[in-house]
Amino acid sequence: MPKIEPRGYESKFWGYASPILALLLTGATSGLIFAIMGKPPGRTVYTFLITPLIQQGGLEALVVKAAPLIMMGVGLSLAYRANVWNIGTDGQFTLGAICGGGIGLAFPDANPWLLFPAMLIIGTIGGMVSGGLVAWMRIRFNANEILTSLMLTYVTQYLLLYLVTGPWRDPQGFGFPQTAQFSDAASGPRLVPDTNIHVGILLAPLIAIALWVMLEKSLLGFQFRVLGQATRAARFAGFSENRLVWIAMLVSGGLAGMAGLLEATGTLGQLTTQVSPGYGFTAIIVAFLGRLNPLGTIPAGLLLALTYLGGDAAQISLGLPNAVTGIFQGILLFYLLGCDFLLLHRIRWRAAPVKVA
């Protein structure tokens, strides 16, 4: 029977190896599930992970999909480091799309140099409002932020539903629940012409780097890290827990709102009944896969974007239901959490000999 021993310190090797091990285990388990479903495991995993990269337009689709995930994941890395469990980024994303998108729909012919930045700012503020509400309820009323942020997601979803079926419905839309398309001015610039590569693709990694510097090198970042690891020590040092909760929720909410606006204008082109295909929960996995390190969210976001594209590819060529992506992501998070055990513990396969002096 192998024995488990605590290490007494955090293993640096496993800090990097754990996510890789988790990925390998996820691949193996998924292969098993595919086999049970009657699909050839090797080919399915290939379709899932490799095909999206090599097919035409694959890389473009990858970075476009990854940008919102990275942006949201970065915000969550910061919040989770401080033990502020924002689970409602989906709602903040949606509210950002609504607020910023609303401006774009109201002023389709305005000067693009004024309109789009305004939309971006308003969208970010929309996310911040939602996040700020959660922070206020936690600080003022001790309300658990997990539940409040999650409930707000559902509420925001219904708000969107109301808007696209009612006041914002496109009169030329044949009665479908959607808004008009965003005008060129409202759609924002493309970094590479004739592609979907919008401003967010550049902003996301820049924000990740900036937040990494803040978290690791600045006094404010130190405050976040201490708060997450030892609340009393944070108080001892004179760090204000309330202030940090506000910042965590405003930043993570704002980044989600920004991502929402960018997704609505850059990829969707309009508002429909659903602007987020579950990015909120995926972003949680991105944050953990990146080990709650802002720089880590970049490869993590790319990988999880790949799983979305893979799910689509598998659906088309192998007839796998789209829900497979959700399972893959859930399994990945489980393995991540499980493999992290190896950071603080080692497994002894044979009993160590007892030394008697």
Add this chain to the structure above:
Amino acid sequence: MLDAFVPFLVSVIAASTPLLLAATGELVVERVGVLNLGVEGMMLAGAIAGFAVSHDTGITALGVGASIIAGTILALLFAVPSLTLQANQTATGLALTIFGRGFSALVGAGYVGIPAPTLPKLEIPVLSDLPLLGPVVFHHDILVYAALAILALVAWCIRSTHLGLIMRAVGDSHDAAHALGYAVVPIRYAAVLFGGALAGLGGAYMSLAYTPLWAQDLTAGRGWVAVALVTFSAWRPIWLLIGAWFFGALMYLSLYVQALGVPVPTAFLSAVPYIGTIVVLVLISRDARRIRLHRPAMLGRPFQARA
């Protein structure tokens, strides 16, 4: 107005049942000091397992059994990382929700929009036909009565039995319980699996009686409301029941209001239960002292056996 009231009451009791089942399970789990946020995932797994087996075999009892097994297996997926591998309970619970949603969507893909045999309603010769009392008290699906019976049993067990005392002790101080020789981790495993069984059962109620159909994300956040309910109730079973009825009422308010002819947008009415959850959560949490008085002191804290 009275015409609509009796169906309203009936609907409230029905709507509260999945919440009650899942919340009772979570109450037991939290009493031993574990926070399992994956209730939504376990409910969905139970819902699809119950529906699929019911449909494929034609026997609802087998479906109910399958839902219990599904909920328990998913609970095991939570228990191993969080109790044995000491992973963060919040993150593990989220992983369970994400997995449960994906799993149920995957398995359920072939069952959307298909009918399945539903749970029978209780039929007592004279009592079920009484006006008002008949439909409200004596004419429900069997799981409604089961939910109440289970809640009563759990309440009695926690308060009056030695097992219940041990559970409360583990939730109060797992280190002291360990020092006294109690097997903290196995006790927590048992509680978590029990919670999973009940959550699965709550999901089965949704797909086999309440809706009764399968659609992706059928529970629509009820698992989260169940977790919130446990906090509202300050870990006391009677308040769990009252809370479940209250939320059942909120969920049915939309239909009742529409039946009264009040012109409110549908989307707003659908949002009312969630807004209601937030409002009640805020009101209850304000009194931090009262919550801390009843809260199991070890809630959410991982247990590390020290020699």
Add this chain to the structure above:
Amino acid sequence: MPSPPPPGPLLSMTGMTKQYPGCLANDHVSLTVERNQIHALLGENGAGKSTLVKMIYGVVKPDAGKMVWEGEKVAVQNPGHAQRLGIGMVFQHFSLFEALTVAENIALGLGSAAERVGLRDRIVKVSNEYGLPLDPDRVVHDLSVGERQRIEIVRCLLQNPKLLIMDEPTSVLTPSEVQKLFVTLRRLAAEGCSILYISHKLEEVRALCSAATIMRLGRNVAQVVPANKTVKELAEIMIAADLREPTPRPGLAGETRQRLVLNKLTVRSPHHFGTDLHDVSLLIAGGEILGIAGIAGNGQNELMDALSGEILAGHPENVLIDGVPAGLMGPAERRRLRGCFVPEERNGHGAVTTMTLAENAFLSGFVLHALVRFGLIDEKRTHKVAADIIHRFDVRTTGPKAQARSLSGGNLQKFLVGREVLQDPSVLIINQPTWGVDAGAALAIHEAIMALAQEGAAVMIISQDLDEIFILADRIAVIAGGRVSDPIPTRDATIESIGRLMGGTTAQPALPVAASLTYA
């Protein structure tokens, strides 16, 4: 009439050995406890007493050795087995459930359902009979530490033990409670329950115990009759060295500026079962050390938090640091006024165990050492500050990059005290300076505190250890129920008068205070 017990000792252990990774905790240790005997087990922290006792109680299995109980060889499998044999143990740290009642707590500690029959009545009977009255329906969080210990003792007594092991029982009791306990223990021994008494309070051991086994570094070094030795002799056997007298305090250097002033400080405790502070008023001059004595749970932590700024006072004037009204300032601002603080809890309060020593040095030192430039951490300077602390205070560690949790308790405490002292404070407040710390580190910390006072700082020591206070403090005050008594000069104080202030009358002669007690 029960048959007379078999002849021979109650418990005889020989050759007990236990090896842990990197440490031989017990090396062929022997121990013999006779019937009707109160037997002391003496030794420094780390001498191996805990391990030996855990083997008796079945918590730990020996690697080698023989244990003979009532004439028969046994191998104790677990605490339940030990209890069935008739061995009970009262640990230093209680295993109690705050939210449950006395009766429920005791029920959880008993092995079988049969023992729980008629429990409430038996608790009342037994607890009253032995002078340790308990109300079975009271909830534990309402009880004082002394009352909580009674629960632990009564729990053991209900199982009719023949041997009762007590680990540092008096460290949490007022002097009068100590005397009451001694009466109970003497009675138990006379009635057939031997006591194995672990303590470092040598004066108490001399008064109570008829035999003592002394351990050092995992081995037996002596078996003595305590009454035949002086305290100093006992201490010297324990640490195998001639005891050094600590450098005497040269007295106040004439500095009379009041550097720390508390004016009727009244504060509500944020903890649910905490103690509110009422009208605390104190003056500490530069160069002076004020000792606040008191049993745990009387407001010490609230006082510490109110002084450090973690809890704000009602008015700015409630707390004056070097004359500046600081009552509404947070910790960082109070540090700017050169106030430094060492809280009781090292793990998670004074230090972040998962962070490095450099980061922990930054935690409290970034203000006075100016370690932040343009919002960014000056890592080089921080590293140097940490290295300085490590060097000057002889902290045994690999360097500033070591994680705090890799340090032993004594070393971490040296680091934390050094961290504050090297900031050159005007006011230093320490809560439990040498709790859980080995003798060598304790000495170093005491010397650092005295040196700081010598340089003109005002120092407050909050401690449960009266011996420590008598060594260090110029004046002593007592905290009880959130109120602080008027300080009196140390030379005018006796254990008796202090004990009276702690609450509870005294009926025993005053025990002389010997400075050399502490390092034993």
